[in-house]
Amino acid sequence: MFRMTIAAVCVWAMSCAARADDPAVRAGIDLTLRQMEAAAEAGDRDGWLAAVAHGDPEWTKEQTYFANDLKKKPAADLMLSLGELAVTDGAATGDLTFAWTMPEKGERTVAFGARFVLEDGQWRYAGETWEKHEAAGVVVLCDPGLDELAGRVVEAFTNVRSKVDSFFGHDGTGFTSRTQKIKLYRSMKHLQQSICLSYEDSLGGWNEPDESIKLLSNARTGLKALERLLAHEYGHVATFAVGPKANDVMPWWVLEGVAELSAEANSGQRGPEGRVESWARMGNLAEWKELADFETFDKRWYGHVYTQGHHMLKYIDSRWKQEGRNKWLRSMGQGKSIDEASREVFGLSFEELNTDWRATLPAKEEAKPVEPKKEESRSGG
Numbered sequence: 001m002f003r004m005t006i007a008a009v010c011v012w013a014m015s016c017a018a019r020a021d022d023p024a025v026r027a028g029i030d031l032t033l034r035q036m037e038a039a040a041e042a043g044d045r046d047g048w049l050a051a052v053a054h055g056d057p058e059w060t061k062e063q064t065y066f067a068n069d070l071k072k073k074p075a076a077d078l079m080l081s082l083g084e085l086a087v088t089d090g091a092a093t094g095d096l097t098f099a100w101t102m103p104e105k106g107e108r109t110v111a112f113g114a115r116f117v118l119e120d121g122q123w124r125y126a127g128e129t130w131e132k133h134e135a136a137g138v139v140v141l142c143d144p145g146l147d148e149l150a151g152r153v154v155e156a157f158t159n160v161r162s163k164v165d166s167f168f169g170h171d172g173t174g175f176t177s178r179t180q181k182i183k184l185y186r187s188m189k190h191l192q193q194s195i196c197l198s199y200e201d202s203l204g205g206w207n208e209p210d211e212s213i214k215l216l217s218n219a220r221t222g223l224k225a226l227e228r229l230l231a232h233e234y235g236h237v238a239t240f241a242v243g244p245k246a247n248d249v250m251p252w253w254v255l256e257g258v259a260e261l262s263a264e265a266n267s268g269q270r271g272p273e274g275r276v277e278s279w280a281r282m283g284n285l286a287e288w289k290e291l292a293d294f295e296t297f298d299k300r301w302y303g304h305v306y307t308q309g310h311h312m313l314k315y316i317d318s319r320w321k322q323e324g325r326n327k328w329l330r331s332m333g334q335g336k337s338i339d340e341a342s343r344e345v346f347g348l349s350f351e352e353l354n355t356d357w358r359a360t361l362p363a364k365e366e367a368k369p370v371e372p373k374k375e376e377s378r379s380g381g
Ligand SMILES: [Zn+2]
Pocket: 232, 233, 236, 255, 256, 259
């Protein structure tokens, strides 16, 4: 008994001590990195996923999104380089640099501390070496040295969570009581890279079904800004929870519009009226179908997805109240199209709903004749 205890302690001590670069471990991880590079360049979804760790379901989900995107948009080139490794029992960490080029684009690079774990005899990529901050109902993952920021994120999430839950008609059971994971990215390029290699639009946060919430934030990001980001991103979590088909059926502008409405109602973000009324006067409102598909939309409508969507959702709330809006969302969450859901809940086709909404906005103004401009001397700057 005594001897076994000693032996067990010795094994524990040996395996837990971090060791310097171990050639066998490095060789195993190098194989994995080459596998990831080849998969990214070949658009090989399954090859990428075979190189990724599967112990954490949210990480698997995030990497599945990443790999699905690679299949649609393979990288022209990906080079992964790894700095010195620290190895503990079953895990290795080191600075990892992603350097990649998408077809006809310039090279992009992102570097961060990365972790690899031994699963089924292979070293697999397990993402960033986050520091973990746990509190009731929430865990914040971030780079080391951001304790104060992590504390503010916990406070901001606690301030908005129950408001967002009730805004979407969730009753405090099921998903509302589970632990929400929030990852903090200090640079936009790192947040973009974490989504997929092709992602290049500006963003402040990200959430997809069964993924962590991801936020762009740094040591100076204040409580109010975090509340706005979280009322939007957790608004997505709450939307996906209205029904299993929510993310497949709802047009993109509905997903973003209701998240923006959640941010306005639950964190004091500004309303959409000024911008949308001005678009209406300029004849610059988008057709809804232009705002429906995240994969194929014209970039000129990016702002409209959020703000015009927000305006329509606010109109629906004012006319049918929160309860009517949530019934409409739940109907789409069960797989009904936006037209079917509008007929079922509002007694209107979607086209009729659009006509009623448009009638609340100013008419298009005739363009004023442009005065001929005098030639001006140009100054540098
Ligand atoms: Zn969003």
